[in-house]
Amino acid sequence: MFTATSLKYEVDHINNIKGDNRIINLREVTHYCNMQNSTANTSGCSGVSYRKAENCWITRHTTGGKRKYIGRFKSKQDAIAAKEACIEAGKDQRCFTEQIIKL
Numbered sequence: 663m664f665t666a667t668s669l670k671y672e673v674d675h676i677n678n679i680k681g682d683n684r685i686i687n688l689r690e691v692t693h694y695c696n697m698q699n700s701t702a703n704t705s706g707c708s709g710v711s712y713r714k715a716e717n718c719w720i721t722r723h724t725t726g727g728k729r730k731y732i733g734r735f736k737s738k739q740d741a742i743a744a745k746e747a748c749i750e751a752g753k754d755q756r757c758f759t760e761q762i763i764k765l
Contacts, residue, residue, distance in 0.1 A: 672696045707742045721745045 674691040675682060704712060709722045713734075719741035721732040732748055735741040 705738055705742065707745055709745050710738070710741045712738070723748050 671690045671692050674689050674696045676687050676689055679687075705719070709724065709732075711720050712718075713720050716734065718734045718736060719738050720734055721741045721744050723730050723732055723745060732744050733741075735744065
């Protein structure tokens, strides 16, 4: 059984649904890892935000404590797709050598 006193780390909900407390959906992670899953922003995707002054969506990815710029996008869907592509690439730095800009 998971209890606050039995874990050295934090409890993370794998599917990001805080009310889904089934054992299969819980895992023990560090605070840093748990914050990487945070989607408490307007886009619903960590690392994707709207830049009102430029009228575009900005995508960034943080790995190894370093924030990398991915690009600017007209649509939120394109920005999220670019973020997911970088994650899918296995956090490969090649993802960031080409600026992905769809403006």
